[in-house]
Amino acid sequence: MxxxxxxxxxxxxxxxxxxxxxxxxxxxxxxxxxxxxxxxxxxxxxxxxxxxxxxxxxxxxxxxxxxxxxxRTVLRSIADLDAIMDDFGSGQRGSLRLACTSSALTGRLPELLAKFAVRHNGIDIAISEMGAAKALLALDEGQADVAIVSDNYDFSRFDIRPFEDERVWVLVPPEHPLAAQIEPRKSVRFDAVLPHAIVGIHHAGSLNRLLVEAAEKSGVALTESLRVESFPALVRMVEAGFGIGFLRSTSLHLLAGTDLVCAPLAEPWAMRQLLVARRKSSPLSAAMKSFMALASETYLPSA
CATH class of the missing domain: 1.10.10.10 (Winged helix-like DNA-binding domain superfamily/Winged helix DNA-binding domain)
Structure with missing residues:
Protein backbone atom coordinates (compact mmCIF):
# COMPACT_ATOMS: atom_id res chain seq x y z
CA MET A 1 0.00 0.00 0.00
CA ARG A 72 -9.50 11.12 11.58
CA THR A 73 -7.29 9.13 13.95
CA VAL A 74 -4.13 9.70 11.90
CA LEU A 75 -4.83 13.41 11.32
CA ARG A 76 -5.51 13.88 15.05
CA SER A 77 -2.20 12.18 15.81
CA ILE A 78 -0.41 14.51 13.40
CA ALA A 79 -2.08 17.53 15.02
CA ASP A 80 -1.16 16.21 18.49
CA LEU A 81 2.46 15.71 17.43
CA ASP A 82 2.61 19.35 16.36
CA ALA A 83 1.26 20.40 19.76
CA ILE A 84 3.85 18.27 21.56
CA MET A 85 6.64 19.86 19.51
CA ASP A 86 5.36 23.29 20.51
CA ASP A 87 6.07 22.43 24.14
CA PHE A 88 9.70 21.66 23.36
CA GLY A 89 10.17 25.33 22.55
CA SER A 90 10.27 28.21 24.93
CA GLY A 91 6.51 28.67 24.91
CA GLN A 92 7.00 32.12 23.44
CA ARG A 93 5.99 31.03 19.94
CA GLY A 94 3.28 28.74 18.66
CA SER A 95 -0.31 28.84 17.50
CA LEU A 96 -3.81 28.72 18.93
CA ARG A 97 -6.66 27.57 16.68
CA LEU A 98 -10.15 28.36 17.92
CA ALA A 99 -13.49 27.14 16.54
CA CYS A 100 -16.19 29.48 17.88
CA THR A 101 -19.87 30.17 17.53
CA SER A 102 -21.11 33.65 16.69
CA SER A 103 -22.36 33.95 20.29
CA ALA A 104 -18.80 33.51 21.55
CA LEU A 105 -17.47 36.14 19.17
CA THR A 106 -20.10 38.68 20.23
CA GLY A 107 -19.45 38.11 23.94
CA ARG A 108 -16.26 38.51 25.95
CA LEU A 109 -14.01 36.44 23.66
CA PRO A 110 -12.63 39.35 21.57
CA GLU A 111 -11.50 41.25 24.69
CA LEU A 112 -10.05 38.05 26.15
CA LEU A 113 -8.09 37.35 22.97
CA ALA A 114 -6.80 40.93 22.93
CA LYS A 115 -5.46 40.42 26.45
CA PHE A 116 -3.99 37.06 25.43
CA ALA A 117 -2.29 38.61 22.39
CA VAL A 118 -0.62 41.27 24.55
CA ARG A 119 0.72 38.66 26.95
CA HIS A 120 1.76 36.23 24.20
CA ASN A 121 2.59 38.30 21.13
CA GLY A 122 4.50 35.40 19.57
CA ILE A 123 1.42 33.17 19.44
CA ASP A 124 -0.47 33.12 16.13
CA ILE A 125 -4.25 33.14 16.70
CA ALA A 126 -6.54 31.58 14.09
CA ILE A 127 -10.31 31.92 14.57
CA SER A 128 -12.94 29.98 12.63
CA GLU A 129 -16.57 31.02 13.14
CA MET A 130 -19.02 28.15 12.73
CA GLY A 131 -21.99 26.43 14.34
CA ALA A 132 -21.46 24.49 17.55
CA ALA A 133 -21.81 21.04 15.93
CA LYS A 134 -19.20 21.88 13.29
CA ALA A 135 -16.92 23.43 15.92
CA LEU A 136 -16.96 20.20 17.95
CA LEU A 137 -16.34 18.20 14.77
CA ALA A 138 -13.34 20.43 13.98
CA LEU A 139 -12.08 19.76 17.50
CA ASP A 140 -12.62 16.03 17.08
CA GLU A 141 -10.70 15.96 13.79
CA GLY A 142 -7.76 17.96 15.12
CA GLN A 143 -8.56 21.04 13.01
CA ALA A 144 -8.98 23.19 16.14
CA ASP A 145 -7.26 23.25 19.53
CA VAL A 146 -10.17 24.78 21.43
CA ALA A 147 -13.89 25.17 20.74
CA ILE A 148 -16.16 27.71 22.42
CA VAL A 149 -19.78 26.63 22.06
CA SER A 150 -23.13 26.57 23.85
CA ASP A 151 -23.77 23.94 26.49
CA ASN A 152 -26.60 21.88 24.94
CA TYR A 153 -24.46 19.28 23.13
CA ASP A 154 -22.81 15.96 23.96
CA PHE A 155 -19.49 16.74 25.66
CA SER A 156 -18.70 13.23 26.91
CA ARG A 157 -15.46 13.02 24.94
CA PHE A 158 -14.28 16.54 25.74
CA ASP A 159 -12.76 18.36 28.67
CA ILE A 160 -14.99 21.39 29.32
CA ARG A 161 -14.89 24.50 31.48
CA PRO A 162 -17.37 27.38 31.82
CA PHE A 163 -16.51 30.34 29.63
CA GLU A 164 -19.42 32.78 29.78
CA ASP A 165 -22.94 32.85 31.18
CA GLU A 166 -25.74 33.95 28.89
CA ARG A 167 -29.52 34.17 29.06
CA VAL A 168 -32.06 33.87 26.27
CA TRP A 169 -34.00 37.10 25.62
CA VAL A 170 -37.17 37.72 23.63
CA LEU A 171 -37.41 40.81 21.41
CA VAL A 172 -40.55 42.33 19.91
CA PRO A 173 -41.48 45.44 17.91
CA PRO A 174 -42.98 48.22 20.09
CA GLU A 175 -46.38 47.93 18.34
CA HIS A 176 -46.59 44.14 18.90
CA PRO A 177 -49.31 42.94 21.37
CA LEU A 178 -46.64 41.25 23.50
CA ALA A 179 -44.77 44.55 23.97
CA ALA A 180 -47.39 45.75 26.46
CA GLN A 181 -46.67 42.73 28.69
CA ILE A 182 -42.93 43.42 28.88
CA GLU A 183 -41.85 45.55 31.81
CA PRO A 184 -38.37 47.10 32.06
CA ARG A 185 -35.88 44.85 33.86
CA LYS A 186 -38.59 42.18 34.37
CA SER A 187 -38.40 38.66 32.93
CA VAL A 188 -41.20 37.16 30.83
CA ARG A 189 -42.42 33.58 30.87
CA PHE A 190 -41.93 31.38 27.81
CA ASP A 191 -45.59 30.32 27.73
CA ALA A 192 -46.55 34.00 27.30
CA VAL A 193 -44.56 34.27 24.08
CA LEU A 194 -45.36 30.82 22.62
CA PRO A 195 -48.67 31.84 20.96
CA HIS A 196 -46.92 34.45 18.81
CA ALA A 197 -45.27 33.86 15.43
CA ILE A 198 -41.49 34.04 15.54
CA VAL A 199 -38.63 34.81 13.20
CA GLY A 200 -36.64 31.58 13.30
CA ILE A 201 -32.85 31.30 13.34
CA HIS A 202 -30.75 28.72 11.45
CA HIS A 203 -32.06 25.19 11.94
CA ALA A 204 -28.77 23.59 13.04
CA GLY A 205 -27.99 26.29 15.61
CA SER A 206 -27.96 25.63 19.34
CA LEU A 207 -30.46 28.43 20.11
CA ASN A 208 -33.01 26.94 17.71
CA ARG A 209 -32.51 23.49 19.28
CA LEU A 210 -32.98 24.95 22.75
CA LEU A 211 -36.23 26.74 21.85
CA VAL A 212 -37.70 23.78 19.94
CA GLU A 213 -37.00 21.42 22.86
CA ALA A 214 -38.57 23.86 25.35
CA ALA A 215 -41.65 24.28 23.14
CA GLU A 216 -42.03 20.50 22.78
CA LYS A 217 -41.94 20.11 26.57
CA SER A 218 -44.66 22.77 26.80
CA GLY A 219 -46.76 20.87 24.27
CA VAL A 220 -46.95 23.84 21.92
CA ALA A 221 -45.16 23.99 18.57
CA LEU A 222 -43.32 27.15 17.58
CA THR A 223 -44.90 29.01 14.66
CA GLU A 224 -42.33 30.51 12.32
CA SER A 225 -43.26 33.33 9.98
CA LEU A 226 -39.89 32.93 8.26
CA ARG A 227 -36.35 31.75 9.01
CA VAL A 228 -33.03 33.58 8.70
CA GLU A 229 -29.41 32.48 8.95
CA SER A 230 -27.84 35.24 11.04
CA PHE A 231 -28.65 37.23 14.17
CA PRO A 232 -28.34 40.66 12.48
CA ALA A 233 -30.89 39.46 9.90
CA LEU A 234 -33.16 38.24 12.70
CA VAL A 235 -33.09 41.66 14.36
CA ARG A 236 -33.95 43.39 11.08
CA MET A 237 -36.87 41.03 10.36
CA VAL A 238 -38.29 41.49 13.86
CA GLU A 239 -37.90 45.25 13.34
CA ALA A 240 -39.84 44.94 10.08
CA GLY A 241 -42.73 43.25 11.91
CA PHE A 242 -42.40 39.62 10.77
CA GLY A 243 -42.74 38.33 14.33
CA ILE A 244 -40.93 38.14 17.64
CA GLY A 245 -37.38 36.83 17.96
CA PHE A 246 -34.94 35.36 20.44
CA LEU A 247 -31.34 36.34 21.14
CA ARG A 248 -28.75 35.32 23.66
CA SER A 249 -27.55 38.09 25.98
CA THR A 250 -24.15 38.03 24.25
CA SER A 251 -25.87 39.33 21.08
CA LEU A 252 -27.99 42.11 22.62
CA HIS A 253 -25.60 44.74 21.28
CA LEU A 254 -27.27 44.12 17.90
CA LEU A 255 -30.33 46.00 19.21
CA ALA A 256 -28.40 49.31 19.38
CA GLY A 257 -30.17 51.92 17.30
CA THR A 258 -33.46 50.00 17.19
CA ASP A 259 -36.68 50.63 19.13
CA LEU A 260 -37.27 46.95 19.84
CA VAL A 261 -38.59 45.94 23.26
CA CYS A 262 -36.80 43.04 24.94
CA ALA A 263 -36.80 41.01 28.14
CA PRO A 264 -35.09 37.86 29.44
CA LEU A 265 -37.00 34.61 29.60
CA ALA A 266 -37.86 33.62 33.16
CA GLU A 267 -37.35 29.84 32.98
CA PRO A 268 -34.18 28.25 34.43
CA TRP A 269 -33.44 26.53 31.10
CA ALA A 270 -33.06 29.96 29.50
CA MET A 271 -29.92 30.62 31.57
CA ARG A 272 -27.18 28.88 29.61
CA GLN A 273 -23.41 28.79 29.43
CA LEU A 274 -20.84 29.02 26.71
CA LEU A 275 -18.22 26.35 27.34
CA VAL A 276 -14.58 26.15 26.34
CA ALA A 277 -13.86 22.60 25.21
CA ARG A 278 -10.85 20.56 24.16
CA ARG A 279 -10.34 16.89 23.39
CA LYS A 280 -9.49 14.87 26.48
CA SER A 281 -6.80 13.00 24.58
CA SER A 282 -5.07 16.05 23.13
CA PRO A 283 -1.83 17.27 24.71
CA LEU A 284 -1.90 20.76 26.18
CA SER A 285 0.46 23.02 24.25
CA ALA A 286 1.92 26.08 25.94
CA ALA A 287 -0.53 28.28 23.98
CA MET A 288 -3.53 26.18 25.03
CA LYS A 289 -2.43 26.14 28.69
CA SER A 290 -2.10 29.93 28.69
CA PHE A 291 -5.46 30.47 27.01
CA MET A 292 -7.33 28.05 29.28
CA ALA A 293 -5.76 29.64 32.36
CA LEU A 294 -6.70 33.15 31.21
CA ALA A 295 -10.26 32.06 30.37
CA SER A 296 -10.66 30.55 33.86
CA GLU A 297 -9.23 33.49 35.78
CA THR A 298 -11.43 36.02 33.95
CA TYR A 299 -14.68 34.03 34.09
CA LEU A 300 -17.26 35.69 36.34
CA PRO A 301 -20.32 33.51 37.03
CA SER A 302 -23.69 35.24 37.04
CA ALA A 303 -25.15 35.87 40.45
Missing amino acids: APFDSVTARLILLLAETGSIGRAAEREGIASSAVSRRVSDLEARLGVVLFDRSAHGVRLTTAGEAYAGGC
Whole structure:
Protein backbone atom coordinates (compact mmCIF):
# COMPACT_ATOMS: atom_id res chain seq x y z
CA MET A 1 0.00 0.00 0.00
CA ALA A 2 1.21 3.52 -0.81
CA PRO A 3 2.25 5.78 2.11
CA PHE A 4 -0.52 7.65 3.93
CA ASP A 5 -1.44 10.83 2.02
CA SER A 6 -2.76 13.51 4.41
CA VAL A 7 -4.06 15.67 1.53
CA THR A 8 -6.22 12.84 0.20
CA ALA A 9 -7.27 11.96 3.76
CA ARG A 10 -8.56 15.51 4.31
CA LEU A 11 -10.42 15.31 0.98
CA ILE A 12 -12.09 12.05 2.07
CA LEU A 13 -13.32 13.72 5.28
CA LEU A 14 -14.45 16.80 3.38
CA LEU A 15 -16.39 14.66 0.90
CA ALA A 16 -17.98 12.80 3.81
CA GLU A 17 -19.04 16.13 5.33
CA THR A 18 -20.32 17.87 2.18
CA GLY A 19 -21.60 14.87 0.24
CA SER A 20 -20.55 16.67 -2.94
CA ILE A 21 -17.41 16.51 -5.09
CA GLY A 22 -18.13 20.01 -6.38
CA ARG A 23 -18.48 21.57 -2.91
CA ALA A 24 -15.39 19.74 -1.65
CA ALA A 25 -13.38 20.96 -4.63
CA GLU A 26 -14.62 24.52 -4.10
CA ARG A 27 -13.68 24.42 -0.39
CA GLU A 28 -10.17 23.19 -1.24
CA GLY A 29 -9.73 25.51 -4.22
CA ILE A 30 -9.01 22.68 -6.68
CA ALA A 31 -10.75 21.22 -9.73
CA SER A 32 -13.55 18.70 -9.25
CA SER A 33 -11.72 16.37 -11.63
CA ALA A 34 -8.67 16.42 -9.35
CA VAL A 35 -10.82 15.40 -6.38
CA SER A 36 -12.44 12.58 -8.37
CA ARG A 37 -9.04 11.37 -9.59
CA ARG A 38 -7.56 11.27 -6.08
CA VAL A 39 -10.49 9.29 -4.73
CA SER A 40 -10.50 6.88 -7.70
CA ASP A 41 -6.73 6.33 -7.42
CA LEU A 42 -7.08 5.63 -3.69
CA GLU A 43 -9.95 3.19 -4.24
CA ALA A 44 -7.88 1.40 -6.88
CA ARG A 45 -4.90 1.11 -4.51
CA LEU A 46 -7.07 -0.11 -1.62
CA GLY A 47 -9.21 -2.41 -3.76
CA VAL A 48 -12.43 -1.13 -2.17
CA VAL A 49 -15.17 1.36 -2.99
CA LEU A 50 -15.18 4.22 -0.49
CA PHE A 51 -18.16 6.19 -1.81
CA ASP A 52 -21.53 5.41 -3.33
CA ARG A 53 -21.96 7.89 -6.18
CA SER A 54 -25.32 9.13 -7.44
CA ALA A 55 -26.86 12.14 -9.14
CA HIS A 56 -27.51 13.55 -5.66
CA GLY A 57 -23.86 13.39 -4.55
CA VAL A 58 -21.59 10.94 -2.76
CA ARG A 59 -22.03 8.92 0.43
CA LEU A 60 -19.54 6.80 2.36
CA THR A 61 -19.83 3.03 2.00
CA THR A 62 -19.24 0.79 5.01
CA ALA A 63 -15.60 0.48 3.94
CA GLY A 64 -15.51 4.25 3.47
CA GLU A 65 -16.78 4.81 7.02
CA ALA A 66 -13.95 2.64 8.35
CA TYR A 67 -11.35 4.44 6.23
CA ALA A 68 -12.67 7.89 7.21
CA GLY A 69 -12.47 6.90 10.89
CA GLY A 70 -8.84 5.89 10.38
CA CYS A 71 -8.12 9.19 8.61
CA ARG A 72 -9.50 11.12 11.58
CA THR A 73 -7.29 9.13 13.95
CA VAL A 74 -4.13 9.70 11.90
CA LEU A 75 -4.83 13.41 11.32
CA ARG A 76 -5.51 13.88 15.05
CA SER A 77 -2.20 12.18 15.81
CA ILE A 78 -0.41 14.51 13.40
CA ALA A 79 -2.08 17.53 15.02
CA ASP A 80 -1.16 16.21 18.49
CA LEU A 81 2.46 15.71 17.43
CA ASP A 82 2.61 19.35 16.36
CA ALA A 83 1.26 20.40 19.76
CA ILE A 84 3.85 18.27 21.56
CA MET A 85 6.64 19.86 19.51
CA ASP A 86 5.36 23.29 20.51
CA ASP A 87 6.07 22.43 24.14
CA PHE A 88 9.70 21.66 23.36
CA GLY A 89 10.17 25.33 22.55
CA SER A 90 10.27 28.21 24.93
CA GLY A 91 6.51 28.67 24.91
CA GLN A 92 7.00 32.12 23.44
CA ARG A 93 5.99 31.03 19.94
CA GLY A 94 3.28 28.74 18.66
CA SER A 95 -0.31 28.84 17.50
CA LEU A 96 -3.81 28.72 18.93
CA ARG A 97 -6.66 27.57 16.68
CA LEU A 98 -10.15 28.36 17.92
CA ALA A 99 -13.49 27.14 16.54
CA CYS A 100 -16.19 29.48 17.88
CA THR A 101 -19.87 30.17 17.53
CA SER A 102 -21.11 33.65 16.69
CA SER A 103 -22.36 33.95 20.29
CA ALA A 104 -18.80 33.51 21.55
CA LEU A 105 -17.47 36.14 19.17
CA THR A 106 -20.10 38.68 20.23
CA GLY A 107 -19.45 38.11 23.94
CA ARG A 108 -16.26 38.51 25.95
CA LEU A 109 -14.01 36.44 23.66
CA PRO A 110 -12.63 39.35 21.57
CA GLU A 111 -11.50 41.25 24.69
CA LEU A 112 -10.05 38.05 26.15
CA LEU A 113 -8.09 37.35 22.97
CA ALA A 114 -6.80 40.93 22.93
CA LYS A 115 -5.46 40.42 26.45
CA PHE A 116 -3.99 37.06 25.43
CA ALA A 117 -2.29 38.61 22.39
CA VAL A 118 -0.62 41.27 24.55
CA ARG A 119 0.72 38.66 26.95
CA HIS A 120 1.76 36.23 24.20
CA ASN A 121 2.59 38.30 21.13
CA GLY A 122 4.50 35.40 19.57
CA ILE A 123 1.42 33.17 19.44
CA ASP A 124 -0.47 33.12 16.13
CA ILE A 125 -4.25 33.14 16.70
CA ALA A 126 -6.54 31.58 14.09
CA ILE A 127 -10.31 31.92 14.57
CA SER A 128 -12.94 29.98 12.63
CA GLU A 129 -16.57 31.02 13.14
CA MET A 130 -19.02 28.15 12.73
CA GLY A 131 -21.99 26.43 14.34
CA ALA A 132 -21.46 24.49 17.55
CA ALA A 133 -21.81 21.04 15.93
CA LYS A 134 -19.20 21.88 13.29
CA ALA A 135 -16.92 23.43 15.92
CA LEU A 136 -16.96 20.20 17.95
CA LEU A 137 -16.34 18.20 14.77
CA ALA A 138 -13.34 20.43 13.98
CA LEU A 139 -12.08 19.76 17.50
CA ASP A 140 -12.62 16.03 17.08
CA GLU A 141 -10.70 15.96 13.79
CA GLY A 142 -7.76 17.96 15.12
CA GLN A 143 -8.56 21.04 13.01
CA ALA A 144 -8.98 23.19 16.14
CA ASP A 145 -7.26 23.25 19.53
CA VAL A 146 -10.17 24.78 21.43
CA ALA A 147 -13.89 25.17 20.74
CA ILE A 148 -16.16 27.71 22.42
CA VAL A 149 -19.78 26.63 22.06
CA SER A 150 -23.13 26.57 23.85
CA ASP A 151 -23.77 23.94 26.49
CA ASN A 152 -26.60 21.88 24.94
CA TYR A 153 -24.46 19.28 23.13
CA ASP A 154 -22.81 15.96 23.96
CA PHE A 155 -19.49 16.74 25.66
CA SER A 156 -18.70 13.23 26.91
CA ARG A 157 -15.46 13.02 24.94
CA PHE A 158 -14.28 16.54 25.74
CA ASP A 159 -12.76 18.36 28.67
CA ILE A 160 -14.99 21.39 29.32
CA ARG A 161 -14.89 24.50 31.48
CA PRO A 162 -17.37 27.38 31.82
CA PHE A 163 -16.51 30.34 29.63
CA GLU A 164 -19.42 32.78 29.78
CA ASP A 165 -22.94 32.85 31.18
CA GLU A 166 -25.74 33.95 28.89
CA ARG A 167 -29.52 34.17 29.06
CA VAL A 168 -32.06 33.87 26.27
CA TRP A 169 -34.00 37.10 25.62
CA VAL A 170 -37.17 37.72 23.63
CA LEU A 171 -37.41 40.81 21.41
CA VAL A 172 -40.55 42.33 19.91
CA PRO A 173 -41.48 45.44 17.91
CA PRO A 174 -42.98 48.22 20.09
CA GLU A 175 -46.38 47.93 18.34
CA HIS A 176 -46.59 44.14 18.90
CA PRO A 177 -49.31 42.94 21.37
CA LEU A 178 -46.64 41.25 23.50
CA ALA A 179 -44.77 44.55 23.97
CA ALA A 180 -47.39 45.75 26.46
CA GLN A 181 -46.67 42.73 28.69
CA ILE A 182 -42.93 43.42 28.88
CA GLU A 183 -41.85 45.55 31.81
CA PRO A 184 -38.37 47.10 32.06
CA ARG A 185 -35.88 44.85 33.86
CA LYS A 186 -38.59 42.18 34.37
CA SER A 187 -38.40 38.66 32.93
CA VAL A 188 -41.20 37.16 30.83
CA ARG A 189 -42.42 33.58 30.87
CA PHE A 190 -41.93 31.38 27.81
CA ASP A 191 -45.59 30.32 27.73
CA ALA A 192 -46.55 34.00 27.30
CA VAL A 193 -44.56 34.27 24.08
CA LEU A 194 -45.36 30.82 22.62
CA PRO A 195 -48.67 31.84 20.96
CA HIS A 196 -46.92 34.45 18.81
CA ALA A 197 -45.27 33.86 15.43
CA ILE A 198 -41.49 34.04 15.54
CA VAL A 199 -38.63 34.81 13.20
CA GLY A 200 -36.64 31.58 13.30
CA ILE A 201 -32.85 31.30 13.34
CA HIS A 202 -30.75 28.72 11.45
CA HIS A 203 -32.06 25.19 11.94
CA ALA A 204 -28.77 23.59 13.04
CA GLY A 205 -27.99 26.29 15.61
CA SER A 206 -27.96 25.63 19.34
CA LEU A 207 -30.46 28.43 20.11
CA ASN A 208 -33.01 26.94 17.71
CA ARG A 209 -32.51 23.49 19.28
CA LEU A 210 -32.98 24.95 22.75
CA LEU A 211 -36.23 26.74 21.85
CA VAL A 212 -37.70 23.78 19.94
CA GLU A 213 -37.00 21.42 22.86
CA ALA A 214 -38.57 23.86 25.35
CA ALA A 215 -41.65 24.28 23.14
CA GLU A 216 -42.03 20.50 22.78
CA LYS A 217 -41.94 20.11 26.57
CA SER A 218 -44.66 22.77 26.80
CA GLY A 219 -46.76 20.87 24.27
CA VAL A 220 -46.95 23.84 21.92
CA ALA A 221 -45.16 23.99 18.57
CA LEU A 222 -43.32 27.15 17.58
CA THR A 223 -44.90 29.01 14.66
CA GLU A 224 -42.33 30.51 12.32
CA SER A 225 -43.26 33.33 9.98
CA LEU A 226 -39.89 32.93 8.26
CA ARG A 227 -36.35 31.75 9.01
CA VAL A 228 -33.03 33.58 8.70
CA GLU A 229 -29.41 32.48 8.95
CA SER A 230 -27.84 35.24 11.04
CA PHE A 231 -28.65 37.23 14.17
CA PRO A 232 -28.34 40.66 12.48
CA ALA A 233 -30.89 39.46 9.90
CA LEU A 234 -33.16 38.24 12.70
CA VAL A 235 -33.09 41.66 14.36
CA ARG A 236 -33.95 43.39 11.08
CA MET A 237 -36.87 41.03 10.36
CA VAL A 238 -38.29 41.49 13.86
CA GLU A 239 -37.90 45.25 13.34
CA ALA A 240 -39.84 44.94 10.08
CA GLY A 241 -42.73 43.25 11.91
CA PHE A 242 -42.40 39.62 10.77
CA GLY A 243 -42.74 38.33 14.33
CA ILE A 244 -40.93 38.14 17.64
CA GLY A 245 -37.38 36.83 17.96
CA PHE A 246 -34.94 35.36 20.44
CA LEU A 247 -31.34 36.34 21.14
CA ARG A 248 -28.75 35.32 23.66
CA SER A 249 -27.55 38.09 25.98
CA THR A 250 -24.15 38.03 24.25
CA SER A 251 -25.87 39.33 21.08
CA LEU A 252 -27.99 42.11 22.62
CA HIS A 253 -25.60 44.74 21.28
CA LEU A 254 -27.27 44.12 17.90
CA LEU A 255 -30.33 46.00 19.21
CA ALA A 256 -28.40 49.31 19.38
CA GLY A 257 -30.17 51.92 17.30
CA THR A 258 -33.46 50.00 17.19
CA ASP A 259 -36.68 50.63 19.13
CA LEU A 260 -37.27 46.95 19.84
CA VAL A 261 -38.59 45.94 23.26
CA CYS A 262 -36.80 43.04 24.94
CA ALA A 263 -36.80 41.01 28.14
CA PRO A 264 -35.09 37.86 29.44
CA LEU A 265 -37.00 34.61 29.60
CA ALA A 266 -37.86 33.62 33.16
CA GLU A 267 -37.35 29.84 32.98
CA PRO A 268 -34.18 28.25 34.43
CA TRP A 269 -33.44 26.53 31.10
CA ALA A 270 -33.06 29.96 29.50
CA MET A 271 -29.92 30.62 31.57
CA ARG A 272 -27.18 28.88 29.61
CA GLN A 273 -23.41 28.79 29.43
CA LEU A 274 -20.84 29.02 26.71
CA LEU A 275 -18.22 26.35 27.34
CA VAL A 276 -14.58 26.15 26.34
CA ALA A 277 -13.86 22.60 25.21
CA ARG A 278 -10.85 20.56 24.16
CA ARG A 279 -10.34 16.89 23.39
CA LYS A 280 -9.49 14.87 26.48
CA SER A 281 -6.80 13.00 24.58
CA SER A 282 -5.07 16.05 23.13
CA PRO A 283 -1.83 17.27 24.71
CA LEU A 284 -1.90 20.76 26.18
CA SER A 285 0.46 23.02 24.25
CA ALA A 286 1.92 26.08 25.94
CA ALA A 287 -0.53 28.28 23.98
CA MET A 288 -3.53 26.18 25.03
CA LYS A 289 -2.43 26.14 28.69
CA SER A 290 -2.10 29.93 28.69
CA PHE A 291 -5.46 30.47 27.01
CA MET A 292 -7.33 28.05 29.28
CA ALA A 293 -5.76 29.64 32.36
CA LEU A 294 -6.70 33.15 31.21
CA ALA A 295 -10.26 32.06 30.37
CA SER A 296 -10.66 30.55 33.86
CA GLU A 297 -9.23 33.49 35.78
CA THR A 298 -11.43 36.02 33.95
CA TYR A 299 -14.68 34.03 34.09
CA LEU A 300 -17.26 35.69 36.34
CA PRO A 301 -20.32 33.51 37.03
CA SER A 302 -23.69 35.24 37.04
CA ALA A 303 -25.15 35.87 40.45
